[in-house]
Amino acid sequence: MASLKKITNYLDDYLKINEIKDSSVNGLQVSGKENINKIAFAVDACTESFSAAKDAGADMIIVHHGLIWNGITSVTGITYRRLKFLIENEISLYAAHLPLDLHPEVGNNIEFLKLFNAENIEEFGNYHGIFIGFMGEFAERRINDFAGEIQKKLNTNCAVLPFGKEKVKKVGVVSGAAARIVNEAVEKVDVFVTGEASHEVYHTAKEAKVNIIFAGHYATETLGVKALAKLLKEKFDVEAVFIDVPTGL
Numbered sequence: 001m002a003s004l005k006k007i008t009n010y011l012d013d014y015l016k017i018n019e020i021k022d023s024s025v026n027g028l029q030v031s032g033k034e035n036i037n038k039i040a041f042a043v044d045a046c047t048e049s050f051s052a053a054k055d056a057g058a059d060m061i062i063v064h065h066g067l068i069w070n071g072i073t074s075v076t077g078i079t080y081r082r083l084k085f086l087i088e089n090e091i092s093l094y095a096a097h098l099p100l101d102l103h104p105e106v107g108n109n110i111e112f113l114k115l116f117n118a119e120n121i122e123e124f125g126n127y128h129g130i131f132i133g134f135m136g137e138f139a140e141r142r143i144n145d146f147a148g149e150i151q152k153k154l155n156t157n158c159a160v161l162p163f164g165k166e167k168v169k170k171v172g173v174v175s176g177a178a179a180r181i182v183n184e185a186v187e188k189v190d191v192f193v194t195g196e197a198s199h200e201v202y203h204t205a206k207e208a209k210v211n212i213i214f215a216g217h218y219a220t221e222t223l224g225v226k227a228l229a230k231l232l233k234e235k236f237d238v239e240a241v242f243i244d245v246p247t248g249l
């Protein structure tokens with residue numbers, strides 16, 4: 001058992017939750033029980049994740065996509081029902097959006113590079129003046145083999161725009177919906193991996209001769225919460241459970 005306060009203080013500090021400008025209201029979004037025995041981890045704050053967390057006996061849910069973006073303007077409809085569920089069950093909700101994309105130890109993007117033993121890691125993916133991704137180098141492989149490996153490791157389906165070199169070595173990754181970073185990818189990497197597919201970058205990628213792999217918004221953002229689950233289990237006397245609710249997108 002650990003106190004909610006101890007856990008949130010640790011997370012706020014470790015993830016630099018208040019230092020990163022974001023449309024997500026990061027940190028504790030809903031407070032519940034004072035003491036935490038079990039924490040559920042999920043990508044999305046939604047009723048399906050909440051019910052599964054309750055059924056698993058969790059006192060707290062930590063997500064990448066929280067409930068509150070740019071502040072709450074009304075508590076009605078779906079927002080009301082989701083908040084009511086958490087409040088009635090005294091389950092706390094903690095969100096870490098950009099802080100969990102860009103984190104150098106447990107972030108979605110560094111975790112992706114770790115899966116492929118990438119080296120020479122550098123910042124990548126400039127978004128409103130901050131780097132939210134990473135790039136690195138691994139043993140050279142064919143673009144289609146790389147996509148196949150991603151599918152296996154992330155249990156996802158990849159869409160590939162194979163417009164660059166057939167053999168790739170330098171990879172840049174920005175989880176989620178980050179296709180707009182394509183121009184930076186053209187300058188720096190052999191292959192750019194992001195989550196959500198985007199029609200509008202097709203011709204840019206083709207004309208710039210760069211490879212892009214869309215590995216799924218959900219799939220690329222399971223990595224950070226899973227890494228955080230492992231860390232909190234080590235740091236605190238709590239149980240951790242990952243709630244898998246894939247969107248297929």
Ligand SMILES: [Zn+2]
Nearest residue numbers: 176177217221
């Ligand atoms: Zn996302």
